[in-house]
Amino acid sequence: MPALAHAAPPTILCHYTYGGEAHEIPVAPSASPYAEPARQIGSFFKFRTVWMLAPEAEAGFHVYVYGDDPDGPILVQQGSFPARNANQSRYGFTGLQRVYEPRRDGELQYWCEQGDSTP
Helix, strand or coil, X not given: CCCCCCCCCEEEEEEEEECCEEEEEEECCCXXXXXXXXXXXXXXXXXXXXXXXXXXXXXXXXXEEEECCCCCCEEEEEEXXXXXXXXXXXXXXXXXXXXXXXXXXXXXXXXXXXXXXXX
């Protein structure tokens, strides 16, 4: 009997620019919203993504941008997006997001797109 092929979930790729450098972050679905670590971007920002497929009440793509503060991380932007959007714009399903450092003159730009399923 042939093995059943399981459809892989679509991929999500986040693009960001900070300090004149552009990078990409591949994002996998999360088993728990509390298990995903934040990634350091430059000396100030921490970028955390949570992509939940189930349960349906929590399904969606969530982005948290924190600022590094001597007293601990400070949430400076939070966004929630439906990741299943077939009509993506030039800047994916999140649109172009800009986050500014409250104490410095830096800007973080990011956007995330849904790609094709991987075989």
